[in-house]
Amino acid sequence: MNQNFAPENAGTLTKRVLIIGGGFAGLECARRLSNDDRFEVTLIDRTNHHLFQPLLYQVATASLAAPDIARSLRQILMKASNVTVLMDEITDLSPVERRAEGQSGGTYEYDYLFLAAGVQTSFFGRPEWKAHTLGLKTLAEAQSVRRRVLSNLEKAELTNCDEDRRRLMTVAIAGGGPTGVELAGAFTDLVHRSLRDDFRRIDTSKLRVVLLEGSDRLLGSFGKKQSEYALKRLKELGVEIHTGTMVADVTEGCVHLADGSTVEAAAIIWAAGTEANPLTSKLGVPLADQAGRITPEEDLSIRGFPEIFVGGDLACLTDSQDKPVPGVAPAATQMGRHVAKVLKEESRLEKTRFREKKLKLRPRFRYFDKGIMAIVGKNAAVVLSGKWALTGFIAWLAWLFIHILFLVGFRNKLSVLLGWAFAYVRDAPDTRIIVNRPD
Ligand SMILES: Cc1cc2nc3c(=O)[nH]c(=O)nc-3n(C[C@H](O)[C@H](O)[C@H](O)COP(=O)(O)OP(=O)(O)OC[C@H]3O[C@@H](n4cnc5c(N)ncnc54)[C@H](O)[C@@H]3O)c2cc1C
Missing domain, CATH: 3.50.50.60 (FAD/NAD(P)-binding domain)
Structure with a gap:
């Protein structure tokens, strides 16, 4: 054509x-x-949609369904008669x-x-790592993460081999920025609360979530106290954290760290760059x-x-x-x-x-810093906005409010709000269906 x-x-x-x-x-x-x-x-x-990336990790961890955080661009711009949308x-x-x-x-x-x-x-100039890792930039990738982790739990329920089960029940996350921290917290929520009573042979609370960060602290763009808060909180949730350790190599099912140690994991999520x-x-x-x-x-x-x-x-x-x-x-x-x-x-x-x-008179762009925030499991978040550095429940409420506010579309806002309310009260998100064949 x-x-x-x-x-x-x-x-x-x-x-x-x-x-x-x-x-x-x-x-x-x-x-x-x-x-x-x-x-x-x-x-x-x-793609044919606008994607609200800040909530991608919730699709990856089975808290929200994909359509909750995306909206058709045609639909959003339906009434804009001078705008043509093309995929x-x-x-x-x-x-x-x-x-x-x-x-x-x-x-x-x-x-x-x-x-x-x-x-x-990006993979620090090592594009071959892509084949062994799962990204988190698109809806398809978020669904792949969810499919992989849920499929691995199903396989762990089937196997009689302890070694296989350990590998299947390990999720390694490279990158201790907001995405890695939010994912790690949400995975522990998923297995400690939501899936707690679903399996008979495996104990889902034994899912090992390993968070790998090359610099010396998590959430490097936040204040030091907030990094410490996130570290403490994630440790309480059972996340295994390695800071100050660069990833040296990634092979199938294994992350090799610069200090010589390895993490064997059937799901490796790349949120490092x-x-x-x-x-x-x-x-x-x-x-x-x-x-x-x-x-x-x-x-x-x-x-x-x-x-x-x-x-x-x-x-x-x-x-x-x-x-x-x-x-x-x-x-x-x-x-x-x-x-x-x-x-x-x-x-x-x-x-x-x-x-x-007219070119000389063009206005300059000025960035108005509204702050940054990250959620650290249920009931906890960190918010940095100007002189305000919040942690804990208040920060978590602020996080919820801001994300609902900026989500595009009333239907999406309502659906996410109801999904969160249901999950909060019942600890049971409804989006744990594996649609495609397990990987
Ligand atoms: C997992 C995750 C969590 C995040 N959490 C937060 C958060 O909590 N708070 C926050 O403020 N920010 C967060 N961000 C960052 C935020 O989402 C980005 O800053 C924001 O999306 C950038 O907007 P953008 O328009 O530059 O690019 P994007 O929103 O990425 O949009 C780019 C668009 O371009 C399209 N596109 C790409 N290539 C082509 C091509 N060749 N042809 C046609 N179309 C193309 C893509 O499909 C996409 O729709 C997060 C990002 C991720 C990935």
Whole structure:
């Protein structure tokens, strides 16, 4: 198939805006430009949904169902008459020709491009580790984690071999950042509470959850006291924690640590690093770091191409205090909003005597730090927001409130809220079905 996707009114005053990625940054930009007839917006994503990644770990640990944390992009933008949603994977960019190419064979021309394709799992230059590990960036990956862990418990129930059972009942998590900590806490909840009475031959509370962190503390982006709190809390929940130990190698069913020790596990989850979407390398501008991110100009456009903007996790920025802007949803949302603001302002200036100066007059992006948070098992979380450093139950309530607030779609909010309430009272999530054949 070779289609040329250029909206019918191309060539008129209407500007064609191409947004790659329907995550937090891309979706926010599309929403802000919606029903503004100065723009003909095309939003392209390789999936058909917007994904609320902060709750992925709950799908992985059988607390929530996949549809609870994702929503069809078409449905979200149904009423945005100037926005066209297409499901395609962009494979190439031609900045000079102002064109993007999709896996479908389609080519997409634009007046403005917003690249918001996020990041992907990285393996410290050891791509072969991918075959032996499970990632946690997409819904499919979260479902694979759940399937693997639940299948392993079923296999452990069947086997008579103690050694096999030990391996099947070990989950190793590489990466002691928020994702690793949240996963570890949730796995202990799953086996100590939810699955407690489900099996006859195995004791699910014996599931060994091993959390591996290369630096000397968990949750490195939080305060020291919060790291200590998370460590203590996870230990109380029975998580085995190794800090200050780098992963040296990963082979089938085994993590080899730099200190010479090994962890044999039938489920190895990789939450230790990310790198920018490879599309950043197609823009022909220098990359900011080894992760392949791009440092844009202050208006979020890239040097030499004022019509191309980057935002979200793949942008490498510092805030007004020279601190790195973290790869979190609020930062991505703010960048998406900013790009829409720049485009609207530019369109307005077109009709004024300032039209020649419109590039110079572009507003600068300013990151407003709303803080970071991570949940550490049931009833406990850590929140760092400005001078506020909360731990424990209050932080947990704040975590619940914020996540419900920012989840997209009323149905999703209601479904998640009911799921949580049910799981809290009954300790029994309903999403432990293994749909596909066990791995
Ligand atoms: C497990 C996990 C937990 C997290 N927890 C939190 C949290 O608690 N709080 C918080 O604030 N942040 C959290 N984050 C980070 C947050 O989700 C990201 O910062 C945010 O999603 C970044 O938004 P984005 O728009 O840059 O990218 P994304 O949301 O990743 O969106 C990128 C989109 O681009 C699409 N795409 C990628 N490549 C292509 C292509 N070639 N063609 C077409 N489409 C493409 C993808 O399908 C995706 O929809 C978490 C992330 C993960 C993975």
